[in-house]
Amino acid sequence: MEKVIDIQHLSKSFGAHEVLKDIDFSVDKGEVICIIGSSGSGKSTLLRCINLLEKPSGGKVTYKGKNILDNKHDIYAYRTKLGMVFQQFNLFNNHNVLSNCMVGQLTVLKRSKEEAKAVAMKYLKVVGMEQYVNAKPRQLSGGQKQRVAIARALSMEPDVMLFDEPTSALDPEMVGEVLKVMKELAKSGLTMLVVTHEMGFAKEVSNRVVFMDKGVIAEEGNPEQIFNNPTESRTREFLSRVLNAK
Amino acid sequence: MKLGWLKEIIVNNWPMFIRGAGVTLYISIIGTILGSFIGLLVGIVRTIPMPERGIKRIILKIVNGILSAYIEFFRGTPMIVQAMVIYYGSAQAFHLDMNRAVAAIFIVSINTGAYMSEIVRGGIVSIDKGQFEAAAAIGMNHIKTMLHVVLPQVIRNILPATGNEFVINIKDTSVLNVISVSELYFQTKTVAGNNFRYFESFFVACVLYFIMTFTVTRILRAFERKLDGPDNYTMMGNQMQV
Numbered sequence: 001m002e003k004v005i006d007i008q009h010l011s012k013s014f015g016a017h018e019v020l021k022d023i024d025f026s027v028d029k030g031e032v033i034c035i036i037g038s039s040g041s042g043k044s045t046l047l048r049c050i051n052l053l054e055k056p057s058g059g060k061v062t063y064k065g066k067n068i069l070d071n072k073h074d075i076y077a078y079r080t081k082l083g084m085v086f087q088q089f090n091l092f093n094n095h096n097v098l099s100n101c102m103v104g105q106l107t108v109l110k111r112s113k114e115e116a117k118a119v120a121m122k123y124l125k126v127v128g129m130e131q132y133v134n135a136k137p138r139q140l141s142g143g144q145k146q147r148v149a150i151a152r153a154l155s156m157e158p159d160v161m162l163f164d165e166p167t168s169a170l171d172p173e174m175v176g177e178v179l180k181v182m183k184e185l186a187k188s189g190l191t192m193l194v195v196t197h198e199m200g201f202a203k204e205v206s207n208r209v210v211f212m213d214k215g216v217i218a219e220e221g222n223p224e225q226i227f228n229n230p231t232e233s234r235t236r237e238f239l240s241r242v243l244n245a246k
Numbered sequence: 247m248k249l250g251w252l253k254e255i256i257v258n259n260w261p262m263f264i265r266g267a268g269v270t271l272y273i274s275i276i277g278t279i280l281g282s283f284i285g286l287l288v289g290i291v292r293t294i295p296m297p298e299r300g301i302k303r304i305i306l307k308i309v310n311g312i313l314s315a316y317i318e319f320f321r322g323t324p325m326i327v328q329a330m331v332i333y334y335g336s337a338q339a340f341h342l343d344m345n346r347a348v349a350a351i352f353i354v355s356i357n358t359g360a361y362m363s364e365i366v367r368g369g370i371v372s373i374d375k376g377q378f379e380a381a382a383a384i385g386m387n388h389i390k391t392m393l394h395v396v397l398p399q400v401i402r403n404i405l406p407a408t409g410n411e412f413v414i415n416i417k418d419t420s421v422l423n424v425i426s427v428s429e430l431y432f433q434t435k436t437v438a439g440n441n442f443r444y445f446e447s448f449f450v451a452c453v454l455y456f457i458m459t460f461t462v463t464r465i466l467r468a469f470e471r472k473l474d475g476p477d478n479y480t481m482m483g484n485q486m487q488v
Contacts, residue, residue: 076385084383090376094398104384135479
C-alpha cells in the first residue's frame with residue numbers, strides 16, 4: 001500500500017494546553033478512516049494539523065515522502081491536494097453554487113473557465129446539486145450547503161478528502177443525504193479521513209477506525225474489532241456512552 | 247427673506263453656483279473613490295497574518311507602523327489645518343506650486359483613506375473566520391483570499407459607511423475654501439460678497455448641498471440593493487428528487 005500521509009510524533013499545544021500528544025498515524029491510498037472520540041479529544045485538531053490550518057507544535061508530517069513542515073515547502077500547492085469539508089460548511093457567501101466550485105480551480109489551479117465549469121458540474125452532479133448552480137449559499141438548506149461544500153472540495157480533484165464533523169451542524173433529517181453522498185465517494189475509492197460522531201457510518205463505510213482520547217490515539221483497528229471487540233476499557237466506555245444514548 | 251432677492255441672486259449668479267456645486271461634486275467623488283482604494287489597500291496589508299520570524303516579519307512590522315502613523319495623523323488633525331499645511335507647506339518647502347484642484351483632491355483622498363482604512367479593517371475582521379479557512383483549505387494565499395472571497399463581502403458590508411464618507415466629503419470640501427478652491431462654499435462667498443445678501447446666497451448653497459447629498463444617498467442605496475442580487479434563484483434542468 002502506498003502511504004499518502006505519514007505522521008510521526010505529532011504534538012500540538014494551544015498555550016499551556018496540550019491538545020495532541022505524540023501522535024503516530026498514517027493514511028494509505030484508498031483508505032477510508034473514521035476518527036471517533038469525545039469532544040475535546042483532539043480529533044478535529046489532528047485533521048487541521050494535516051492541512052496546516054493549525055501549525056503543529058512538534059513532530060513530522062510527510063505527504064508522499066515530502067516533509068510539509070519544511071519552511072521551503074509550498075503549503076498552497078500542498079493544500080490543493082487535500083480537500084476539506086467543514087462542520088459549518090463555510091461556502092463562500094459572495095459566490096453562487098457553481099462559482100463556489102469554480103473559484104479555486106480558476107485562481108489556484110489556473111484551469112480555463114470551460115474546464116473549471118465542466119469539472120464543477122461533474123461533481124455537483126455527484127452530490128446531486130447540479131440544479132442549484134444559480135443559488136446563493138444563504139438560499140440553501142444545511143444539507144444542501146454541505147453537499148455543495150463537498151463538491152467544491154472534490155472540484156480541486158484532491159488526493160485525500162478531510163471531513164471535519166460534516167454532519168454535526170445538520171438537522172437529523174439532513175444527515176442522511178450528506179452521509180449518502182459520502183458513502184458513494186467511499187465506494188469510488190477516494191482516500192477519506194472522516195472525523196465523525198456517526199457511529200453507524202463509521203461501522204459501515206470505514207476500513208479503519210481510530211479512537212482518540214485526551215490527545216492520543218487510544219485504539220485503532222478495523223471497524224468490527226473496534227465496535228465489537230475493543231481491547232481498551234476507555235474505548236468500551238466511550239462506545240457504550242454514545243451507542244446507548246441513541 | 248425677500249423672495250425677490252432670492253430670485254435675483256439665482257438668476258444673476260446661477261452659473262457660479264452650478265460651477266461651484268460641480269467642483270464640490272467632482273472633488274468629493276474622486277476623493278471618495280481614491281480614498282476607498284487607499285482604504286482597501288491599507289486594510290489588506292494590515293490584515294496580513296504576521297509571520298513568526300524572519301525578514302518578512304520585520305518588514306511587515308515597519309509597514310504596519312507607518313500605516314498606523316498615517317491613520318492616526320490624518321484622523322487626529324482637522325482637514326482644514328491639513329489643507330493649509332499641505333498646500334502652503336509644499337509651496338514654501340519645495341517651491342511646489344500645486345494646482346488647487348489637485349491639492350484639494352489629494353487632501354480629501356488621503357483623509358478619506360485614513361478613515362476608510364479603519365472601516366475596511368473592521369469589515370475584514372467581521373467576516374466569519376470560516377471563510378478564510380475555506381479559502382486557505384483550497385490553496386488560496388492572502389491576496390487571492392482577499393480578492394476573491396473576503397473583499398467582495400467586505401465591500402458590500404461597508405457600503406453604508408462608504409456612503410457616509412461620501413456625504414461627509416461633499417459637505418467638508420467647503421473647508422477647502424481656505425486654499426481658494428472654487429467649490430460651492432467659495433463661490434457662494436464670492437456671490438454674497440458682491441451683493442451683500444448673505445442669507446439669501448447661502449440659502450441657495452444650503453439647498454444645493456442638500457440636493458447633492460440626498461441624491462448620492464439614494465443612488466448608493468439602490469446600488470446596495472443591486473449588489474444583493476435577486477432574492478430567488480432558478481432551478482436548472484428538470485426537477486428531480488435527490
